[in-house]
Amino acid sequence: MDLHLLVDNLTNPALLFFFLGILAVQLKSDLEIPSNSSKFISLYLLFSIGFKGGLELSHSELNLEILWSLLFGIFLAVSVPIYAFLILRRKFSVENSGAIAAAYGSVSAVTFVTAISFLEIEAIDFGGHMVAVMALMEAPSIIVGVILMSICQGRKKRTSFKKVLHHSVTNGSVLLILGSLVIGFLANDQQAEGIKPFTTDIFKGFLAVFLLDMGITSGRKLTDFLKKGWFALLFSLIVPVINGSFVAWFSQYVTDSEGNRFLFAILAASASYIAVPAAMRLAAPKANPSLYIPMALAITFPFNITLGMPLYLYLVQHF
Template sequence: MNFNLLIENLTNPALLFFVLGIVAVYLKSDLEIPPNSSKFISLYLLFSIGFKGGQELSHETLTSEIGWSMLLGISISSLIPFYTFFILKKKLNVFDAGAIAAAYGSVSAVTFVTAVSFLESQQLTLHGHMVAIMALMESPAIIVGLILISVYNKDDSQKIQKRAVLTHSLTNGSVLLILGSLVIGFLANAKQAEGIKPFTNDLFKGFLAIFLLDMGITSGRKLKSFFSFGWFPFVFAIIIPLINGCFFAIVSSFVTSDITNRFIFAVLAASASYIAVPAAMKITVPKANPGLYLPMPLAVTFPINITIGMPIYFLVVQLF
């Protein structure tokens, strides 16, 4: 493995702020980011990525490669929850297995944002259509997870409100904002985009660092109670994302030869949702345990991906 790349990633200021957040929790510090500020920063990051992606997309030509890439993204989001459900069901009940499988099939917008920052550190630029693919991958996993719960659920008192979750998975704020920003960025001409460039570009890394500080604080708090569930969820949250990321880093080569696209596919396959899926499961599968499907993606998988995962996926993409 390229240890220089790993060390460079581990000394990234944004990542170190994430570590600072975890340290603050264990030192019992009163450090925290106000909830309204945290929400604003997350909205800003999604807006910035969406808008810049739209600008990039406006300079791209719609090709069969982009069409196949979109199909691959949807396939990844549908396949991962299907096979992980049966692994999880060996140790967990149907409701927890379905909720966790949906989380690992869906994507983390914050992991995606961090991956974009990683690419920039390698002097590489994200292609605009990958933003659209990321947004498309949010919902299929939720739907597959709920179908699996419905099929294997023997408790008639715990039937799923399918219409509610379908509506939520297609209209939740993160998907709507990033797709809307993508369309606006696509429609805006270069002169119009230049007017807000200081906001969309220059402030991005600073806001990302503060947001990861907040994520570190949240992760540190979730980890405390998470270890009470035993070794299986913890090992799953480490191993499965790394396998998914490396596998689809290789598989994506059949669709695109572009290193940045393949790296993003690997990161999306390895990431897990801790915003959209928990919100959907809280509404539709109240019997699923949020003490599992929330800290697994946030407190274990997210740190693994942004520390050692991304350098590994980048190396696999280069080797294969």
């Protein structure tokens, strides 16, 4: 691996703010981002990346590569939770296995946003349609997780499944990213230029503050999570590496773009800690959120934005 690339990523100011958040927790500091501010920043990031993605998509011709990319994203969102569930059932209950599998089949919008910032630093182009791929990968894994739990429990939860399906499609993060994508697609260049200072110029600053908040949240959950045993820890490290590495190689058959292949790898390696937990409160109330949320947020997320991104880019560039 290119050590220069690794060092550049680890010294990225936004990432260093993430570490500052973890350090603040370890030092028992009272540093925190107000919950309302944190929610606004997360909404801003989704809005900004969706709008810019739609704008890029409007400049792209709809072709077979874009269609294959959308289908490949959905395939990943369906297949990953199935094999993850089979592994998890060796140690966890049906509910916990289904919730964790859904989380690792779904995607982390914040990881995706950080990956785009990483590509911009490296001056690597990517397609605006990758935002649509990310948005489409949110719901299928939740649905698959619910189906797997229903099969193992030997009964159908039609009412619960209907609620979860509705929630996964209308989830705030999914709706905002899709809505922003459509609005960006419909806007012309002159209209987009009018809000560019908001969607582009301040983006990295907001990302840094948000990662500081993520660092504080991760630091608080990490200590309790480490008490739960080694299996969950190893799963939350090894499975993302397998997913990301395999997709970094296989994505060459879907697209020639290094940036798009890298984003596919990040999407495959990431885990949801926002949309899935919200859905699992309805579908699997017996699943332990203090298990699947820290796995995604306190272990997989930090790994992906520190060591994972340089690793997947290296694999993309050498295969």
